[in-house]
Amino acid sequence: MIRYNPTKRIQTALKNKDTKVLKSLCETLHPASMAGLLVDFEYDDVWNIIRGVSPQLRADIFSHLEVSMQTDVAQHISRRELATLVTYMSHDDRVDLIKRLPEDIAEKLMSALAEKERTDIRNLASYPEGTAGSVMTSEYVSLPDNITAQQAIDLIRQEASDKETIYNAYVVDGEHKLIGFATLKDLILAKPDKIIRDFMSKEMIYAYALDDQESVARTIAKYDRISIPVINEDNTLLGIVTHDDALDVIEEEYTEDIEKFMAISGSHDSDGYLATPVTTHFRNRIYWVVILAFMGIMSGVVLHHFEETLSTMMILALYLPMLMDTGGNTGSQAATVVIRSLALGDVKSKDIFLVVWKELRIALMISGILGLLAFGRVMFLSRNTVIPAGFDLVHIAWVIALSLSFQVISATLIGALLPMVVSKAKLDPAVVASPAITTLVDITGLLIYFTTATALLAV
């Protein structure tokens, strides 16, 4: 078999306007793989590549394109072409697309769609970003409770091509209220003439439309479901969230959490790093950096307060960076572990004393080792440093080491406590950004350092 470069084949076919080759490439590759190849092309080329295939396949490949590419293509094709594309897209994906289109294009598009599609889009688009409603789709299988297993399978067979998943069927009453649930496996294993009502599962695992999308994703993960139903307050079935959406949500939330924790604000949309403009990156980062700069003024004030101590005993200034770095590192470690444990549910906000007790013991062990290292470091690095008369290096080294140990303990406890307190206040623990902890323990660290030094060295 000759290995070939599919990107090159697409380029050649495009140049030669060889629509046959393009069509056959689209039909051979998985839509996701095809979309992956198209990232290197311009939007007009992308459209020329996919326009020749069946409307369903075209919509499938289109759905796998990057969001910014989708928007570009959608804005440059005719209203008729766009309407066909949208009609064949899955219901959750097309709502995401329409939300991103300029208003005039979105309106023109809506007017070109069938009444039924329009209502469906308006319904799905009405849920705020970040909710279960915003990631659900309306292409689910619903069944009445009085038909047989065989009738249900026949019904599913008829509707299969329009549904996002046919493996979970939701049983509803006359008012479309959710009353049960059967997997296709249940239906296949049941005796063909058995009535659904008699073997459907009545255990209710569902989400409300306004639930947080992350909690829905976690429910899917916990119960190993292919999809879970989304209902409103009076139990009416509105849609389903599927397992692949759960994966996307968890990826997205992960990115947002780690960025939040590293003091980067802004929500993470599907545009990649390179496609996001410099000004957006700047805006996401400057926010916290400026807050931290202002928080830093506090440590400046503390330092100025001890100006005289510093000028009499210059050697103390030489170990300021060590004190600050170590505090920041150990505090951030503790915060990371606690925030992650809270997110995974290993730790609940009521466990605050258990956490403090555990962190205290860990901190004591770490502080012992770091204290000894700090003593050795002062003795070695400062062996030639000028020391005021009446003091000796060993004494100073012990004081510095002792302050560092106190700082490790205090920073670890602050790093662990802050997210616990924030979580107790029902906020997302990840808002406690690691750099904020660093800046905060800088202030406490300086206080510890100078208090210990002035007390034990009497400067």
Add this chain to the structure above:
Amino acid sequence: MIRYNPTKRIQTALKNKDTKVLKSLCETLHPASMAGLLVDFEYDDVWNIIRGVSPQLRADIFSHLEVSMQTDVAQHISRRELATLVTYMSHDDRVDLIKRLPEDIAEKLMSALAEKERTDIRNLASYPEGTAGSVMTSEYVSLPDNITAQQAIDLIRQEASDKETIYNAYVVDGEHKLIGFATLKDLILAKPDKIIRDFMSKEMIYAYALDDQESVARTIAKYDRISIPVINEDNTLLGIVTHDDALDVIEEEYTEDIEKFMAISGSHDSDGYLATPVTTHFRNRIYWVVILAFMGIMSGVVLHHFEETLSTMMILALYLPMLMDTGGNTGSQAATVVIRSLALGDVKSKDIFLVVWKELRIALMISGILGLLAFGRVMFLSRNTVIPAGFDLVHIAWVIALSLSFQVISATLIGALLPMVVSKAKLDPAVVASPAITTLVDITGLLIYFTTATALLAV
């Protein structure tokens, strides 16, 4: 309806040895929900609660227990009970359990199992942790290619109860080599007398047994699959990885990545924060903390080199913390964004110049604002600070602000470049821990600070 507390009901039933109530509770709740309630009980109580139900349900609830609880229970029940439990567990879960049991118990258990189970366990256990093989299960549906759609459905119906998923069927030849794939949807939609070979999908999306588990999870996410097949080098089908495993893997990798990035070593096992002993937490954290302490010696050496500058111009010492914190923050921000983009595939290691160019522009904007803030801060905080004769505060403030701006630019570029270089060297970019970047940019920051100060102030 009276709201009740299920944990309390379990406690009462346990005390009264009311096995009927316990059984009915187990049968009403989803196994995952039941397991969630059992975290507050001791292992002997847990066993008493679940031993009364059917072997299948017992194994289902057991599989959802925390790993440490599973190990505790397994070590305290009879060999016969354990053998039954393991026989009913899903094939991937039971291998994970057996791997964690003390060797003597594992061996006794193995000898009590049927030959077929033993071979299956040995096969699955033979793949190293972290590979696709280590998370796959052997309970998949495989079909020959010469039967009809209806025959396939009948076959699946017979085998359904033993399979992890029946929604994907893998088509194999006489030597069990993977030659195609059909979903249950395909089978249901096909004409009943159509031969599988003629309508199965031949596009091959699979993983090799030794592939990284994270890449398998990402493949499942990319192609929206319920499961993907795992094969060996000569195409023999070995098992499948299912969508729920993909979610677990992504959660686990996420925790490991963020911990690695925050300088916490060790692999994350399924024990929670509170169940992990203090010494393990200590071991995971001390490793990096000590390395960083030694790296910090370098900044100590730089500081000592400029001791004299510091003692003539003490005011410089007062702004050391600001310089170091800001460098650490901006460097970590850049590293976070770049590492995450590399992980998501938004950025490839070949994009190094694009990344540097983007970060340079972002850094220039941030450094401008922070430089101005720093100038204001010096003018305000140090208005009463003693300054050596011949210098004025405005001049010094500009020098400090300028150094800070340089530091922001250099730290941002270092933070962005390091993960790019590491990724170019085919290593995981997350090994570039944020505290290591902080410590590194401390060193460059001090050099920038003192070089600028000595050059422009001539001290």
